Amino acid sequence: MHCSGGDEKFSGSLHLMGRCAHNCTDKKTLKRKKPIPGKVDDVRASGYLDAMKSSSPPRNKLIKDFSNEVASSENDATYNSWLMKYPSALTAFEKITNYAKGKQIALFLDYDGTLTPIVDDPDSAFISPSMQATVRSVAKYFPTAVISGRSRSKVYELVGVPELYYAGSHGMDIMVPVKHSVSVDGHISYVRSTDQWGKEVNLFQPASEFLSMIDEVFRTLVEMTKEINGAKVENHKFCTSVHYRLVDEKDWTMVAQCVHDVLKDYPCLRLKHGRKVLDIRPVIDWDKGKAVKFLLESLGFSNCNGVLPIFIGDDTTDEDAFKVLREGNRGCGILVSSLPKESNALYSLRDPSEVMGFLNSLVRWKKSLAV
Numbered sequence: 001m002h003c004s005g006g007d008e009k010f011s012g013s014l015h016l017m018g019r020c021a022h023n024c025t026d027k028k029t030l031k032r033k034k035p036i037p038g039k040v041d042d043v044r045a046s047g048y049l050d051a052m053k054s055s056s057p058p059r060n061k062l063i064k065d066f067s068n069e070v071a072s073s074e075n076d077a078t079y080n081s082w083l084m085k086y087p088s089a090l091t092a093f094e095k096i097t098n099y100a101k102g103k104q105i106a107l108f109l110d111y112d113g114t115l116t117p118i119v120d121d122p123d124s125a126f127i128s129p130s131m132q133a134t135v136r137s138v139a140k141y142f143p144t145a146v147i148s149g150r151s152r153s154k155v156y157e158l159v160g161v162p163e164l165y166y167a168g169s170h171g172m173d174i175m176v177p178v179k180h181s182v183s184v185d186g187h188i189s190y191v192r193s194t195d196q197w198g199k200e201v202n203l204f205q206p207a208s209e210f211l212s213m214i215d216e217v218f219r220t221l222v223e224m225t226k227e228i229n230g231a232k233v234e235n236h237k238f239c240t241s242v243h244y245r246l247v248d249e250k251d252w253t254m255v256a257q258c259v260h261d262v263l264k265d266y267p268c269l270r271l272k273h274g275r276k277v278l279d280i281r282p283v284i285d286w287d288k289g290k291a292v293k294f295l296l297e298s299l300g301f302s303n304c305n306g307v308l309p310i311f312i313g314d315d316t317t318d319e320d321a322f323k324v325l326r327e328g329n330r331g332c333g334i335l336v337s338s339l340p341k342e343s344n345a346l347y348s349l350r351d352p353s354e355v356m357g358f359l360n361s362l363v364r365w366k367k368s369l370a371v
């Protein structure tokens with residue numbers, strides 16, 4: 001692995017953010033609208049429904065398929081051939097640790113679907129005591145960050161391991177130690193703050209100008225979707241999301257229409273499809289990939305040759321980080337998936353229990369080096 005050069009760091013159009021946010025905040029507050037079941041042209045034409053249907057297979061279909069012996073063996077064959085392209089990080093463990101020889105491994109972990117299984121109610125996605133112990137253990141040996149779509153405070157509360165670094169809102173809210181100063185487009189963009197123990201930290205929040213807009217959109221969506229059974233809107237501080245995992249499929253058009261109607265009035269916001277969730281976030285040149293580069297510098301790893309970053313994640317937003325690591329041969333992306341799908345990751349793990357196995361193997365390997 002080698003570094004392709006440090007000139008790409010944080011390049012882009014962050015300076016455009018302010019203008020965009022101000023233009024949008026000038027607009028009048030959205031009127032509360034109710035979903036109109038018959039009005040589906042917009043959402044069909046815009047491809048919302050197709051993307052929603054393909055975002056992840058319905059769970060009952062999976063259970064049915066896997067309880068059927070023939071379908072199961074077909075699925076296994078398909079999965080096994082997919083593994084040729086995205087080898088299991090467990091079977092390729094030696095190869096991965098060979099890359100890490102003479103380097104410091106830095107771990108970047110997604111939360112939902114990576115450290116915990118995907119559950120119907122996002123409020124119930126609790127980390128298991130064994131996974132929590134594993135994460136605490138890896139953090140003793142490797143600098144470890146969790147980068148989640150949830151708000152930073154929420155993901156900290158869920159993981160509950162103070163030794164980690166935390167980035168919320170898909171990397172748009174990063175708390176880092178004070179010791180390493182990183183500039184974006186030549187400007188120091190931190191806000192000095194204190195963590196829950198009163199220790200000085202730097203906060204990097206590239207979408208801070210969108211805070212009130214996101215809150216407004218969140219409240220609008222809560223109102224608009226309140227009569228759609230199972231719909232759940234979450235405020236992640238710098239982004240918001242609408243979960244439809246528990247919504248009857250016949251009502252998905254209403255969910256899509258609500259989000260579509262809101263986004264029409266906020267050109268500075270965009271939609272990204274996740275696993276049974278519609279993510280609404282600011283149009284800024286920032287994503288989990290840039291957050292990884294930023295964290296590496298903030299943690300003192302500006303020299304790419306001395307570090308092997310490993311990112312483990314399961315969703316579309318994690319692809320930006322996989323891409324950054326793949327380009328320039330910087331590190332390893334590991335996709336968590338029990339179903340074959342195209343990815344920028346180099347390796348795969350089937351589910352969170354395999355993630356735990358991989359992380360524990362890393363700890364054993366590191367300990368063995370010290371003997």
Ligand SMILES: [Mg+2]
Binds near residue numbers: 110111313315
């Ligand atoms: Mg995830």
